[in-house]
Amino acid sequence: xxxxxxxxxxxxxxxxxxxxxxxxxxxxxxxxxxxxxxxxxxxxxxxxxxxxxxxxxxxxxxxxxxxxxxxxxxxxxxxxxxxxxxxxxxxxxxxxxxxxxxxxxxxxxxxxxxxxxxxxxxxxxxxxxxxxxxxxxxxxxxxxxxxxxxxxxxxxxxxxxxxxxxxxxxxxxxxxxxxxxxxxxxxxxxxxxxxxxxxxxxxxxxxxxxxxxxxxxxxxxxxxxxxxxxxxxxxxxxxxxxxxxxxxxxxxxxxxxxxxxxxxxxxxxxxxxxxxxxxxxxxxxxxxxxxxxxxxxxxxxxxxxxxxxxxxxxxxx
Amino acid sequence: xxxxxxxxxxxxxxxxxxxxxxxxxxxxxxxxxxxxxxxxxxxxxxxxxxxxxxxxxxxxxxxxxxxxxxxxxxxxxxxxxxxxxxxxxxxxxxxxxxxxxxxxxxxxxxxxxxxxxxxxxxxxxxxxxxxxxxxxxxxxxxxxxxxxxxxxxxxxxxxxxxxxxxxxxxxxxxxxxxxxxxxxxxxxxxxxxxxxxxxxxxxxxxxxxxxxxxxxxxxxxxxxxxxxxxxxxxxxxxxxxxxxxxxxxxxxxxxxxxxxxxxxxxxxxxxxxxxxxxxxxxxxxxxxxxxxxxxxxxxxxxxxxxxxxxxxxxxx
Numbered sequence: 018x019x020x021x022x023x024x025x026x027x028x029x030x031x032x033x034x035x036x037x038x039x040x041x042x043x044x045x046x047x048x049x050x051x052x053x054x055x056x057x058x059x060x061x062x063x064x065x066x067x068x069x070x071x072x073x074x075x076x077x078x079x080x081x082x083x084x085x086x087x088x089x090x091x092x093x094x095x096x097x098x099x100x101x102x103x104x105x106x107x108x109x110x111x112x113x114x115x116x117x118x119x120x121x122x123x124x125x126x127x128x129x130x131x132x133x134x135x136x137x138x139x140x141x142x143x144x145x146x147x148x149x150x151x152x153x154x155x156x157x158x159x160x161x162x163x164x165x166x167x168x169x170x171x172x173x174x175x176x177x178x179x180x181x182x183x184x185x186x187x188x189x190x191x192x193x194x195x196x197x198x199x200x201x202x203x204x205x206x207x208x209x210x211x212x213x214x215x216x217x218x219x220x221x222x223x224x225x226x227x228x229x230x231x232x233x234x235x236x237x238x239x240x241x242x243x244x245x246x247x248x249x250x251x252x253x254x255x256x257x258x259x260x261x262x263x264x265x266x267x268x269x270x271x272x273x274x275x276x277x278x279x280x281x282x283x284x285x286x287x288x289x290x291x292x293x294x295x296x297x298x299x300x301x302x303x304x305x306x307x308x309x310x311x312x313x314x315x316x317x318x319x320x321x322x323x324x325x326x327x328x329x330x331x332x333x334x
Numbered sequence: 335x336x337x338x339x340x341x342x343x344x345x346x347x348x349x350x351x352x353x354x355x356x357x358x359x360x361x362x363x364x365x366x367x368x369x370x371x372x373x374x375x376x377x378x379x380x381x382x383x384x385x386x387x388x389x390x391x392x393x394x395x396x397x398x399x400x401x402x403x404x405x406x407x408x409x410x411x412x413x414x415x416x417x418x419x420x421x422x423x424x425x426x427x428x429x430x431x432x433x434x435x436x437x438x439x440x441x442x443x444x445x446x447x448x449x450x451x452x453x454x455x456x457x458x459x460x461x462x463x464x465x466x467x468x469x470x471x472x473x474x475x476x477x478x479x480x481x482x483x484x485x486x487x488x489x490x491x492x493x494x495x496x497x498x499x500x501x502x503x504x505x506x507x508x509x510x511x512x513x514x515x516x517x518x519x520x521x522x523x524x525x526x527x528x529x530x531x532x533x534x535x536x537x538x539x540x541x542x543x544x545x546x547x548x549x550x551x552x553x554x555x556x557x558x559x560x561x562x563x564x565x566x567x568x569x570x571x572x573x574x575x576x577x578x579x580x581x582x583x584x585x586x587x588x589x590x591x592x593x594x595x596x597x598x599x600x601x602x603x604x605x606x607x608x609x610x611x612x613x614x615x616x617x618x619x620x621x622x623x624x625x626x627x628x629x630x631x632x633x634x635x636x637x638x639x640x641x642x643x644x645x646x647x648x649x650x
Contacts, residue, residue: 069554094559102556109554114547117566119644128565129555164645180555 020086022047022220023068023105023188028080030063030072035291037063038244040080042318045188050214050221052235052252054228054267056288060244061224062110065190068222069105070097085187103133106186108210110193112173116165122149122176123161126183133184148179153209171202175209182213189214192224207233228271232256239323240264243289243299245315250322260322260329262304298327306330335630339623343396344389346622351385355613357405379403392619402616406608411620414605419624421496422601425594426586428517429524433582437529438575441536442568448541456533463530472523472596479519492516494598520597524590528582536575543571569643576643580636584629 021044030038038060045051055061066072068082070092082089084104092100101107109115116125126145130136136144142161149157152175165173174194181189191210195203211234214221223234231238232252239249240261248261256274259265266284268274286303289295295302301311306328318325358375361367376382379402380391395402401411444453479491492498498512543549544567552566591603598604602621609617641647 071550071553098556098558100556101554107551107554109547109551111547115551117548117552117570118646119569120566121645128557128561132555132557132561166646177551184556 019046021045022049022085023222024081024083025064025068026081026083028064028067028078028082030060030067031077032075036244036294037291038067041241041244041246042323043239043246043249045220045222047187047220048218049237050211050223050235052231052238053222053224053241054226054231054238055241056226058288058291059241061226061241062192064241065107065192065222065224068188068190069101069107071101102129102181102184102186104186105188105190106181106184107190107192108174108177108181108194111197112170112177113197115177116173118165120164121161122163122165122168125176126161126180129180129183144183145179148183149176151213152176152179152182153205154179169202170198171206174198174202174206178206178209178213182217182219185217186219188220188222190222190224193226194223195230196225196227203230210234228256228268228274240267243294244291245299246318246323246325247300248322248324248326249318254322258332260324260332261300261326262306262328262330263300265330266303298325338630339626342626343393343619343623346619347389347392348385350613350615350618351388353613357381357613357615359613360405392616396619396623401620404609404614404617406612406614406617411616414617415602415620415624418600418602418605421599422587422590422594422603424513425517425520425524425590425599425601426583428521429528429590430579430583430586432521432525433528433532434579436525437532438536438572440529441533441538442540442563442571444533444537445540445544446563453537456537460530460533463526464534466526467592468523468527469592469596471526472520472593475519475523476597488515488518491518493519496600516599520590520593520599523593523597524586527593528586532575532578532582535578536571539571539574540567543567546570573640573644576636576639578636579639580633582632583635584632587625587628587632 023045025044026042028038028041029036041060041064043051043053053061053064063072063076067076067078068089070089072078078090080090084100089097089100120128123142123145126148127137127141130141130144134144146157146161149160154160154172154175160168168176178194189210194210195206198206207230210221210223213219221234223231225231235252237250238252238255240247240255240263242263247263248255248259250260255264256268259268263284266282269282270284272281284303289299289302295312297313298304298307298311298316301307304311308328310327314327316325316327356362358372358381361372361375373382380388383391392402401415403409404411404414407414440456444456447453476493479493482491484490492515496513496516497509498516501509501512504512549562549567552562557566587602590599590601591607593599594601594603595607602624606618606621606625608614609621637647
């Protein structure tokens with residue numbers, strides 16, 4: 018097996034005494050899209066920020082993040098800066114606030130091109146126009162002079178995608194890039210991301226809480242619950258045949274995924290708070306299958322396909 | 335703008351006519367001035383008419399550019415104001431410039447070193463600066479300048495006035511230097527007064543800007559910290575400061591009165607006090623008008639600066 022592009026091993030993130038992410042492991046192969054799914058507060062965004070070394074200073078990160086074999090967690094600020102935008106780029110959830118309101122679209126793009134490719138002046142301008150065209154912005158040369166407040170949310174997200182890709186990264190981290198957009202725009206942005214990923218043969222970590230979106234863009238799916246990995250496997254397999262009771266519950270609560278029951282079910286209870294995780298398996302208070310051991314012992318994730326559960330749902334034969 | 339000036343002048347005029355006293359009190363008490371003359375002056379300036387009519391007469395003269403006559407200085411009001419306005423503008427410009435040049439970098443620095451010793455020590459100094467009333471500070475500095483004696487380079491720091499005796503005999507360079515030496519004390523007092531507050535605001539604004547999502551996004555694109563600070567954060571952080579600049583500058587023009595009075599700086603503040611105390615009606619009205627006009631000009635300037643800095647603001 019060839020070395021994966023990104024390999025995360027036993028990544029734990031704490032803020033003081035609060036443990037937000039606990040021993041998270043996953044990897045992304047070259048050209049692969051991993052969908053990272055979970056409810057709000059399960060540690061998705063924190064994990065993605067840790068991949069770029071962007072967590073606030075008080076965050077305590079342990080474990081290993083390897084990109085192409087290079088350990089990232091021990092990097093200093095300057096070395097991190099050479100990773101950001103050039104090897105790992107990021108698209109954020111809210112395009113309304115991710116652009117500097119005082120700088121024009123052109124300035125934004127030319128700056129990234131200057132920093133990462135050393136392209137300046139007229140060359141940077143034409144390159145920037147090319148990128149705007151590539152992300153589907155109509156009349157790109159005129160749009161160069163526009164300021165963020167003159168663009169719609171979808172247009173701003175396209176600009177942000179153009180900036181993320183202009184550094185020619187190996188890995189694109191997309192943190193809920195369509196959540197803040199209108200439904201019709203969501204589909205366009207998803208298509209755009211999927212197409213550009215293929216064209217540029219990048220890998221992508223796609224973070225979302227929307228299983229429908231994952232089905233559309235991802236090759237593999239990792240389900241996160243309460244800061245821990247619940248399940249990780251090929252997307253069709255996990256969606257068709259969830260092994261972790263949480264994944265099963267999640268799918269049962271979304272229309273269109275579980276035709277067999279016919280009715281939508283909700284998972285009883287609520288996601289526990291990071292300041293008071295339950296003992297043992299963190300899902301046990303909400304799990305129908307829970308038994309004594311689930312209350313005391315943390316389930317050890319199995320090797321691929323990964324399931325972290327004492328009593329996984331049986332595979333249908 | 336004009337309705338506001340009109341309102342301000344109306345209120346000032348009313349208050350002035352309600353207050354006791356009389357612009358001609360000095361002349362009335364002078365046995366050398368015959369009653370006949372005083373009555374003639376009263377008739378000439380309309381002091382014998384009802385207050386509304388007096389106001390309308392005053393207004394119509396002001397609109398034609400005639401600010402009236404100062405009974406205290408025995409000269410046209412426009413001349414007196416013109417003389418004093420320059421001194422006040424000079425003081426305000428000097429201390430505003432000095433305040434900004436010091437406060438904004440100090441605020442940014444404190445924000446970047448938040449919670450560390452530079453931030454903490456600047457904070458302590460800021461609170462001390464904010465707590466000291468300007469008149470007290472002015473007195474303190476006057477005392478210090480008197481006790482200190484001649485300093486290297488500057489010589490003895492003048493403790494009052496705009497120019498030294500013998501100013502007329504100096505050449506151009508000498509004159510500039512002389513005024514600069516006189517400017518030192520009131521200028522520094524006013525700077526210290528404004529420094530503390532502006533430093534706090536600059537620090538707060540920088541911190542708030544640095545916590546914005548677009549700053550995180552800029553970091554995620556691999557931009558250097560200095561680029562992020564100066565290109566992305568600073569102009570955004572400057573927005574609230576620019577709003578403040580208009581107020582600060584115009585507040586200095588009128589609010590420097592305490593400092594002007596204590597350091598005998600011949601500016602508008604000192605003039606306004608002299609005018610009110612002698613109930614020099616036309617002079618009081620002119621200082622009030624000038625004060626409001628400068629406030630508006632200050633705000634207009636800050637609006638223009640705003641439009642220049644922020645593409646979301648359009649000049650219409």
